[in-house]
Amino acid sequence: MINDKLPKIWYGGDYNPEQWEAPEWAEDERMFKLAGIDVATINVFSWALIQPSEDTYDFSTLDELIDRLYKNGTYVCLATATGAHPAWMAHRYPEVTRVDVQGRKRKFGGRHNSNPNSPVFRKFAAKLAGKLAERYKDHPGLVAWHVSNEFSGYDYSEQSAAAFRVWLQERYGTLDTLNKAWNTRFWGHTFYDWEEIVVPNELSEEWNGNRTNFQGISLDYRRFMSNSLLECYKLEYNAIKEHSTNIPVTTNLMGFYPELDYFEWAKHLDVISWDNYPSLDTPVSLTAMTHDLMRGLKNGQPFMLMEQTPSQQNWQPYNSLKRPGVMRLWSYQAVARGADTVLFFQLRRSIGACEKYHGAVIEHVGHEHTRVFRECAELGKELEQLGSQLLDARGQAEIGIIYDWENRWALDLSSGPSVALDYVNEVHKYYDALYQQNIEADMISVEENLSKYKIVIAPVLYMIKPGFAAKVEAFVQAGGTFITTYFSGIVNENDLVTVGGYPGELRKVLGIWSEEIDALLPGMSNELVMNKEWGALSTSYTCDLLCDLIHPEGAEVLAQYGTDFYKGMPALTVNSFGEGKAYYVATSPEARFLQGFLANLCAEQGIQPLVSAPAGIESVQRVKDGMSYLFLLNHTEGELSADIGTAVRTDILGGEELKGTVVVPSRGVLILKGALLNG
Known part of the structure; x- marks a missing residue:
């Protein structure tokens, strides 16, 4: 506590x-x-x-x-x-x-x-x-x-500018190393003295919020600040x-x-x-x-x-x-x-x-x-x-969703491919697809130990930090399921493109390479067409924002684009790698697809929803001393019912013993103590 x-x-x-x-x-x-x-x-x-x-x-x-x-x-x-x-x-x-x-x-x-x-x-x-x-x-x-x-x-300020130069010297050691990391031969920016470096503000490299001429400089300033x-x-x-x-x-x-x-x-x-x-x-x-x-x-x-x-x-x-x-x-x-x-x-x-x-x-x-x-x-x-019943209770999700601030900075500073690309929104689409099905997920960093999870999802992981690709390969090799998306594996930690074909260091585990990335205008869409029925998925689904034009090199094609000049090119692939699988979602699909896609993967991994409940019910489990505390929260204005299974659980607020179908009042809360779910 x-x-x-x-x-x-x-x-x-x-x-x-x-x-x-x-x-x-x-x-x-x-x-x-x-x-x-x-x-x-x-x-x-x-x-x-x-x-x-x-x-x-x-x-x-x-x-x-x-x-x-x-x-x-x-x-x-x-x-x-x-x-x-x-x-x-x-x-x-x-x-x-x-x-x-x-x-x-x-x-x-x-x-x-x-x-x-x-x-x-x-x-x-x-x-x-x-x-x-x-x-x-x-x-x-x-x-x-x-x-x-x-x-x-x-x-x-000048104090921050001076401190920035000291920070850069500690990070890079030499100006040669810094010039390479920032690609300063572009636009004649080569630095020959540390004192030549200025802060990237609207008097130098940046304008309009996150617009910048030099992503490497602006990215480092964000790290520094x-x-x-x-x-x-x-x-x-x-x-x-x-x-x-x-x-x-x-x-x-x-x-x-x-x-x-x-x-x-x-x-x-x-x-x-x-x-x-x-x-x-x-x-x-x-x-x-x-x-x-x-x-x-x-x-x-x-x-x-x-x-x-x-x-x-x-x-x-x-x-x-x-x-x-x-x-x-x-x-x-x-x-x-x-x-x-x-x-x-x-x-x-x-x-x-x-x-x-x-x-x-x-x-x-x-x-x-x-x-x-x-x-x-x-x-x-x-x-x-x-009282103290819930203190120090923990979750036990089997799915991890990666979020990385430096990746967000790099995406925000990117000079393309679309101003509509919002990292938080894209991560939330995958989280919400699980949330709507009462399946729990942890939000984790790229430094997290992946082995504790059955499924790891890394939406729009544009920046690949040192050692992360090897960590993903080891996770999948050992039987894990890894999912990433379009515009992933593009650059290193300095925002320098990894040449040899996107998705860079993730290319081996994903079994694909990407040739081009199409940015769709607002109101435009394409189709993600399944090659065959797969569990909760069938027929076609709309997709928008970005469409990655990819080629399989060992990966199996599960779905294709339905329109435009790249009709028939892969839109969803899976690559068997060791004992596990790595999926690549080459576009931003509608919520209906993501729910079906993730439901399939959870079923394959034996990950079950906490409860059976309609939209509007949020379910969460906290675990303490071998006991489960199941929260049911009704976010609607009417009462809703949820099926909690056949085991008897105690409502620690109301004192009742409940099982089977329970009623959660309008904007109400039940906290049910009992045996572990999915545990």
């Missing part, structure tokens, strides 16, 4: 009492008890208050707050407050503010405006984290450390650990946030935490996939749901209310997929500035007689009832 001081699913969220006076604090404490709040994340943006000047620190208010909360039965997740530097720092040391992608020097304002390569910023941030750890390390109310807040954003921000986190982490060794340290991640390589970050977090903010129309399977990615960052270890809103966001184009029951439903979705906490932003609504209309447990009206508060209090009672 995260911290045995509180052996239950933590319940609470971000609390900013510095925005209020003492009478409100007492009222908050009363309402926290009513709602079952037992953890408050505090001090997130209090740097200016606890350090009013360069040499002055004032912890008196924080002392009082932590003591009051603990006395009231509320533990604290203590933030280091470094997510927004004080005005005095920016005024005295202008270097601490960032330079944006257009080369403009920022003034004080907003947040996430600190230059991660400023020695001044790093010094003050680490010093503050150390002082906090030294002061509160032994406080009985402290259960977790929270470094900064939602690390994000790049800097293009992700590492720069990580170094800031590590400085604070280390400062905390000098004093507080037994309290877990985290920082809140943001799901599929594109700018940081969270698999690399995860190596330095004691526990993963993240902020979940789907909109009203976000596919529930995309939210599920994001939870699974966060769980996958540390090999299936449970994570913290650090933020969600109890009602509505304030920063989306359309800030819809969560309908009755949805807050509870989405909270349990997080728990089902690995969360050992349910925390909100925020506990009391602000009255001013840009987050005053962001939802909160305590609304502006200030009392408990609101729909949102009632729902929160009801969930608090249930989480108290669950």
Whole structure:
């Protein structure tokens, strides 16, 4: 568990009492008890208050707050407050503010405006984290450390440029090696001195977001900036650990946030935490996939749901209310997929500035007689009832889906073949095809041990990192099933094309080579025509986006294109390799095909759905001490039924013993304890 001081699913969220006076604090404490709040994340943006000047620190208010909360039965997740530097720092040391992608020097304002390569910023941030750890390390109310807040954003200052050049020297050693890696003979870019290298912003190589003249330069800058921000986190982490060794340290991640390589970050977090903010129309399977990615960052270890809103966001184009029951439903979705906490932003609504209309447990009206508060209090009672039953429960999926941030950067920076190619969307298509059939999958990195899975899926794996192709060959050789798609195996880790025919290093295991890739315009499509009926697949299916024109060299052709000048060319192949099989899906097919295709492969591997249920039911299994906890979540407005099999299972929320067909109420949740499924 995260911290045995509180052996239950933590319940609470971000609390900013510095925005209020003492009478409100007492009222908050009363309402926290009513709602079952037992953890408050505090001090997130209090740097200016606890350090009013360069040499002055004032912890008196924080002392009082932590003591009051603990006395009231509320533990604290203590933030280091470094997510927004004080005005005095920016005024005295202008270097601490960032330079944006257009080369403009920022003034004080907003947040996430600190230059991660400023020695001044790093010094003050680490010093503050150390002082906090030294002061509160032994406080009985402290259960977790929270470094900064939602690390994000790049800097293009002279400090970052200088640090980038040092980073490049450490990575490449010599300019000759760097010039080859970046292919700098293109457009006469050869560098003869490290000082000639500038940051790739809109004054040099980039424009319009991810458009760039030199993918290698821009790709390395993304690696560098992700590492720069990580170094800031590590400085604070280390400062905390000098004093507080037994309290877990985290920082809140943001799901599929594109700018940081969270698999690399995860190596330095004691526990993963993240902020979940789907909109009203976000596919529930995309939210599920994001939870699974966060769980996958540390090999299936449970994570913290650090933020969600109890009602509505304030920063989306359309800030819809969560309908009755949805807050509870989405909270349990997080728990089902690995969360050992349910925390909100925020506990009391602000009255001013840009987050005053962001939802909160305590609304502006200030009392408990609101729909949102009632729902929160009801969930608090249930989480108290669950106690420690679910803590540290794990998943046991037999399918792994590969996701790689550097691959995403390379795809986003690619000069073709289609602006409509979206890595997250393409990965989600495969995840959703399994989700709709109640088949579980883990989200994994290219560094993961593949042997624990029966099936590994790597959609649009454009970049092949050193050693990965050999890992895939070994996995398939030993009997695994590997699936990849169009536009895979194209480049190495420096975004240099692997010559000799696509899909490069994957060509041997896939038994094909690719000649051309056709990008279809919006509204255009082709057909994927099966050569013969195969299990759940028959006849033809639509496909779009990209069509890879491939030739078999040992692989069996399972389907062909139905139209255009490449009619009759392979669209789906399988290659027997050792004891296993490797599939190549040469286009982006409709969901109906993917569901049938993956159903066939799962049947071949003996992977069964958790339950038999209609669309709208989400099923997830967590396992602990040899027991299964089967979550059934109904994401529709009407009741639905699911067949859980003949074994008797106990509803740990309602106490009933159930088997066979069970009814899940509208936006309802069942958590059924019993024997392992598929185990």
